[in-house]
Amino acid sequence: MRHENMEKANKTIITVVGKDTVGIIAKVCTYLSENQINVLDISQTIVQGYFNMMMIVDMQAATKPFADCATELECLGEEIGVSIKCQREEIFDMMHRI
Numbered sequence: 001m002r003h004e005n006m007e008k009a010n011k012t013i014i015t016v017v018g019k020d021t022v023g024i025i026a027k028v029c030t031y032l033s034e035n036q037i038n039v040l041d042i043s044q045t046i047v048q049g050y051f052n053m054m055m056i057v058d059m060q061a062a063t064k065p066f067a068d069c070a071t072e073l074e075c076l077g078e079e080i081g082v083s084i085k086c087q088r089e090e091i092f093d094m095m096h097r098i
Helices: 003-010 024-034 066-080 089-095
Strands: 011-019 038-047 050-058 082-088
Touching (some): 011 024, 011 066, 011 089
Antiparallel strands (some): 038 050
16 A cells, blocks of 8 residues: 555544534544544634634544444543544545545
């Protein structure tokens, strides 16, 4: 696998959407930190009380497989009242090509 493809294989897009409440970013970032997942880029907005965040993370050093992290983040989202979805970067890119 080429170096560029290896880098993409480790990158994941995480989206968080829901009603804005205190601590959303802190809880998501705490989970990522505890599982050795590095945040490469983050963008968040609040529009009329709705929170929207998109993160690009590097899972190369993650302590758990992608599927476990995706499931656990989805459960974390349910606990804090938001929707959290994870997609590998190459899948995200394919789905959003024009």
